[in-house]
Amino acid sequence: MRYILLFLLLPAALLIYIRVSPMSVDRWHVDPATAPRPDRPNAYLMRDGDGDAPALILPASPAEVAIALDQLLATAPRVTRLAGSAADGHVTYVQRSRIMGFPDAISIRLSPEGDGTRVEVFSRSRFGYSDAGVNAARVTRWINRLEAALGS
Numbered sequence: 001m002r003y004i005l006l007f008l009l010l011p012a013a014l015l016i017y018i019r020v021s022p023m024s025v026d027r028w029h030v031d032p033a034t035a036p037r038p039d040r041p042n043a044y045l046m047r048d049g050d051g052d053a054p055a056l057i058l059p060a061s062p063a064e065v066a067i068a069l070d071q072l073l074a075t076a077p078r079v080t081r082l083a084g085s086a087a088d089g090h091v092t093y094v095q096r097s098r099i100m101g102f103p104d105a106i107s108i109r110l111s112p113e114g115d116g117t118r119v120e121v122f123s124r125s126r127f128g129y130s131d132a133g134v135n136a137a138r139v140t141r142w143i144n145r146l147e148a149a150l151g152s
Contacts, residue, residue, distance in 0.1 A: 018127060019101030028105040029083035029092040032122035043124035044135035052136065056119040056143060060150050062089060062110045065117045068149040072142065086110060095138065102127055104135060
């Protein structure tokens with residue numbers, strides 16, 4: 001009986017830990033422009049050079065992009081701000097999966113680029129080896145909504 005109880009309690013404790021696990025600002029609030037590429041395929045990096053996609057250039061000022069980003073993510077499901085601010089040009093959000101509560105960190109850098117704004121994004125999973133394309137899909141979805149909000 002003791003082993004059955006242990007067999008049931010350990011997975012339950014692990015699932016609870018995953019759902020409530022804290023995200024350290026020191027570890028997860030990184031600059032997408034300079035962060036090292038992870039060695040696991042559970043991330044998506046949008047930046048020039050070694051990114052999975054190039055940085056996006058939007059025809060709006062960093063202040064306009066920051067406002068649109070804040071408005072977009074204020075209504076996004078299960079998203080909280082971990083550190084920074086879009087207005088300051090560097091912000092990290094955490095989005096948890098719907099059922100299991102797995103946390104993903106999404107760091108965004110907004111910087112002036114000519115008359116527009118360069119957007120660099122680093123989305124990565126805290127747990128697991130692969131993310132089955134979740135980070136790439138999230139970044140694509142957020143960027144499409146951001147472009148639509150800015151009318152670009």
